[in-house]
Amino acid sequence: MRVTGIAQREAWLARAMPGVEEVRPGLWSVPVPIPFSPLRYTLSYLVASGPGVIVVDPGWDSDDGWQALTGGLGAAGATTADVTGIVVTHVHPDHHGLSARLRAACGAWIAMHPAERDSLPVRVWDTAKSPARDLRWLLACGAPAGIAAELSGNGPVMEMLLAMPEPDVLLEDGDLVPGPDRRLRAVWTPGHTPGHLCLHEETEDVLLTGDHVLPRITPNIAQVAHTDDPPLAAYLKSLDQVAAYDSAEALPAHEYRFHGLADRVRILRAHHDHRCQEILGVLDRLGPSTVWQVTERLSWSRGWPSVKGFMRRAAIGETAAHLEYLLERAQVSRVPGTPLRYSGPPAVAAATP
Ligand SMILES: [Zn+2]
Numbered sequence: 001m002r003v004t005g006i007a008q009r010e011a012w013l014a015r016a017m018p019g020v021e022e023v024r025p026g027l028w029s030v031p032v033p034i035p036f037s038p039l040r041y042t043l044s045y046l047v048a049s050g051p052g053v054i055v056v057d058p059g060w061d062s063d064d065g066w067q068a069l070t071g072g073l074g075a076a077g078a079t080t081a082d083v084t085g086i087v088v089t090h091v092h093p094d095h096h097g098l099s100a101r102l103r104a105a106c107g108a109w110i111a112m113h114p115a116e117r118d119s120l121p122v123r124v125w126d127t128a129k130s131p132a133r134d135l136r137w138l139l140a141c142g143a144p145a146g147i148a149a150e151l152s153g154n155g156p157v158m159e160m161l162l163a164m165p166e167p168d169v170l171l172e173d174g175d176l177v178p179g180p181d182r183r184l185r186a187v188w189t190p191g192h193t194p195g196h197l198c199l200h201e202e203t204e205d206v207l208l209t210g211d212h213v214l215p216r217i218t219p220n221i222a223q224v225a226h227t228d229d230p231p232l233a234a235y236l237k238s239l240d241q242v243a244a245y246d247s248a249e250a251l252p253a254h255e256y257r258f259h260g261l262a263d264r265v266r267i268l269r270a271h272h273d274h275r276c277q278e279i280l281g282v283l284d285r286l287g288p289s290t291v292w293q294v295t296e297r298l299s300w301s302r303g304w305p306s307v308k309g310f311m312r313r314a315a316i317g318e319t320a321a322h323l324e325y326l327l328e329r330a331q332v333s334r335v336p337g338t339p340l341r342y343s344g345p346p347a348v349a350a351a352t353p
C-alpha cells in the first residue's frame, strides 16, 4: 500500500485538518469536521458534472461542518446553488448528517442504495418500542444489567439521527450516478452497513471507498439489534469485490488517500481472521461464553477498560458479528438459554459464572 495523500497524512499525524485538494480535474476532497471524534473529519468529495457539482458524503451536521463544506465548494469555484446531487456512501451521521441542510439550500436530489434507505434510523428506530428491543438484545449478549441500560435507549443524538432524510434517487449495484460528463458508477459493498456504496469514477480510475476500506483503521463491522442479517460474511465478500479495483487510487471518507487496494484488502481480511482465532481461543479457555464475556477478553487497541459508551456498544456488536460468522461456518455452536452462549468445537460442557 502506498499513501498518495501525502499532505493529508502529514496533517493527520500533526493532528491538523488537511486542506481542500483537487485530486483530479474537477474532483475535490473537502475535510468536514466531526465534533468529539477521534476520526476528526470526513473527506467529502465534490465531483464536477456538467455545469453542476455532485457532493459525495456531505459530512456531520454542525455549523463548523457547514462552513467547511461551503468553503470547499468556494475553493472549487462553486456555491451551494451549483450542487445538483448528493450521494451518500452510507447513512452514518458523519456522512449523511449534512444532507438535509444541503438539500434545503440547493434543492439537489439525494441518492443512496435501497438497502441503506431501509436502514435509515427514521425507518428502523421507533422511539417508543426500540429502546426495549435494544435492551433485550444487550441482555441476550450477556451485558450486565446496568451497562445494558446505559447503552440502550434513545440517546442524545437520536433526534439528529431521526432527522436524516430519505433519498430521492436509488442506486443499485452497477448504476451510474445521474449527471452529465461523468461516469461515476455505484459499487454495492455491504458489510459496514447493509447498503454501503463505493463509487468508481471510470475516466480517472479512482474509487471513492467511503468507510468500506480505510488506509489505517478497520471499519466497525457490527451485529445490530434490529436485524439478524450477518454482516461479516457480506463485508468479506465486498472486500474481494473492491480488490478488483487495484489499479484505482482509493479515495476514502476518512484519513488519507492511497494506492494498493488489493494489498489493503489482504490486511483487512487478515485482521478478521485473527479476530476469529482470538475468539476461538477465548471460548477454548473459558468454555461456553456470552458475547459480553468474549468481548471483555479480546484485545482492544486502548484496552477494554477504556472502551466506553458508544465504542463499547460497537465492540459488543463487532464480537457478535464475528461469533455469528463462526456459527455460519460451524466453528462455534450456540448454547440455548438466556443470555445466549457460544461454545467452540468440540462443545465444552463446563459452566461459566
Ligand atoms: Zn460509517
Ligand SMILES: [Zn+2]
Pocket: 042, 092, 094, 095, 211, 253, 254
Ligand atoms: Zn465514517
